[in-house]
Every structure is written in C-alpha cells, then in structure tokens.
Amino acid sequence: MKNIKLQLTIFLSLVHLLNYGQVTLNADGPGNTYELITSVLAPGYNPIEVPDCNHSAFGRHIDEIFDADLNKNVFRFSMHTTPDNDRCINFDRQRNEIKSYNQSPDNLLGVEDEIVIYKWKFKLDTDFQVSPSFTHLHQLKSVGGSLASMPMYTLTARKSNPDRIELRYAETDDQITLLQTDLAPFKGHWLNVTETITYGTSGTYEIVIKKESDDSILFE
Incomplete structure (x- = not known):
C-alpha cells in the first residue's frame, strides 16, 4: 500500500495594488473531511479527485487523524496499488488530489502581476514507495488555454537508484x-514547504522545503 500522510495548511497571500488576502485550510478532526476541503477550495463544487469509486470498501481516501509529533489534526491521503485507479476514468494510474481550479473563488487563482505564496506541511511514510512511472506530489497548472493540461511546475518523486525528488x-x-536530490531524507519527517510565485510573462518562482524538527533546508 502506498500511503502519504500530510498535514496540509495552505496560505494564499495575494498581493495586488497593496491588497492582501489569505485563505487557510486546516484539519479540524475526524469526519466531514471532503466537506471541509470543498468549503475552502471550491464551495458548491468538487475540488477533490479520489479513487473512492473503485475502492468503496476502504472508505474515504482522505481523512483526518491526530498527529502526536505536531500535536494537531492532520489530513491523511491514502492510495493503494490495487484496486485504486484514477476516478474510474484512467486505469493505469492512481489519483488522490485536492485542488483550486476554474470553479474556485477568484482569490484562490493567481493572475498576472500577483504574488502568491503557498505554505503547507507534508510527511511521506518511511516505507513510501515511488511508482516506476511517475509519482507527482504537487503541481501548478494554468486555468484554461491550450496548455491547461500541462503543469507549469511539478514536484515529483522519481524511481531511480537512489530514488529522487525533482522539480x-x-x-x-x-x-x-x-x-x-535524493528522496530518502524526505521520508519519515514532517516537512515545511514555502512556494512563492510572481505571475506574469517575466514572473518568478521559488520553492523551499525544510524539516519541521530542526528547520534544516532539504530543497531549494
């Protein structure tokens, strides 16, 4: 079983003409997890893409548990090699994803000349296994246009010797x-991610990943 456990806290800091906005998503305890995520990322729509349709016996593939290391509730994402798939649409892969997209509120979408800062924590289990095909952990995509299906930035785990994490x-x-860089130091630890994007034809991008325990930088 592939199991990714994340404490996902998203901060969106939109900077435009000196106006600031912040949106947060925090786990608040077991139950109504999908409803909580939807209420923040796309109220009234469906920003959750999970393999529940073909694996209903497992239950919801995103839930909330209490994490003793952080002393708070966290979101846990679970995926299984079988029988999970991609929403009963694609059967050669698994998908377990939450997102902001074209149905999300405007303040969750980056537009030209805005600075957007995403912050979250995540933890990969010590026995986390990388797919020999691809294992995407995070993506940024455009909304609409001819290249909407191609992610601009992807944080992905790559099967290799040793396994790697790539931007x-x-x-x-x-x-x-x-x-x-080598994926091994990322496993079994809570990690803090800060991703800063200036949207525009001459935009900028920066990502920093640090260990929660000692603030050491693993990726930048």
Missing part, C-alpha cells in the same frame, strides 16, 4: 528538470 518546469509543452 520539473514546462514553459510550453516540454518539461525540464530544474532541481533534483
């Missing part, structure tokens, strides 16, 4: 690897 970038429809 991938696509200006158009071709991806390149910007950064990569």
Whole structure:
C-alpha cells in the first residue's frame, strides 16, 4: 500500500495594488473531511479527485487523524496499488488530489502581476514507495488555454537508484528538470514547504522545503 500522510495548511497571500488576502485550510478532526476541503477550495463544487469509486470498501481516501509529533489534526491521503485507479476514468494510474481550479473563488487563482505564496506541511511514510512511472506530489497548472493540461511546475518523486525528488518546469509543452536530490531524507519527517510565485510573462518562482524538527533546508 502506498500511503502519504500530510498535514496540509495552505496560505494564499495575494498581493495586488497593496491588497492582501489569505485563505487557510486546516484539519479540524475526524469526519466531514471532503466537506471541509470543498468549503475552502471550491464551495458548491468538487475540488477533490479520489479513487473512492473503485475502492468503496476502504472508505474515504482522505481523512483526518491526530498527529502526536505536531500535536494537531492532520489530513491523511491514502492510495493503494490495487484496486485504486484514477476516478474510474484512467486505469493505469492512481489519483488522490485536492485542488483550486476554474470553479474556485477568484482569490484562490493567481493572475498576472500577483504574488502568491503557498505554505503547507507534508510527511511521506518511511516505507513510501515511488511508482516506476511517475509519482507527482504537487503541481501548478494554468486555468484554461491550450496548455491547461500541462503543469507549469511539478514536484515529483522519481524511481531511480537512489530514488529522487525533482522539480520539473514546462514553459510550453516540454518539461525540464530544474532541481533534483535524493528522496530518502524526505521520508519519515514532517516537512515545511514555502512556494512563492510572481505571475506574469517575466514572473518568478521559488520553492523551499525544510524539516519541521530542526528547520534544516532539504530543497531549494
């Protein structure tokens, strides 16, 4: 079983003409997890893509548990090699995802000349296994347009010897690897991620991943 346990706290700081906005998503305890996520990321719509349809016996693949290390409730994302798939649409992969997208409130979408800061914590289990195909952990995509299906930035785990974590970038429809490092130090630890994007034709991007325990930088 592949099991990713995350404490996901998203801060969106939108900076435009000296106006600031912040949105947070925090686990608040077991029950109504999908409803909580939806109420923040896309009220009245469905920002959750999970493999529940083909694995209903397991229950919801995103739930909330209490984490003793952080002393707070966290979101737990679970995926299984079988029988999970991609929403009963694609059967050669699994998907367990939450997102902001075209049905999300405007203040959750980055537009030209805005600075957006995402912050969250995540933890990969010590026995987390990387798929030999791809294991995407985080993506940024455009909303609409001919390249909407191609992520601009992707944080992905790569099967290798040793396994790696990579930051991938696509200006158009071709991806390149910007950064990569050994995945092993990322497993079994709570990590803090800060991602800062200035949207525009001459925009900027920065990501920093630190260990929660000692604030040491693992990726930047």
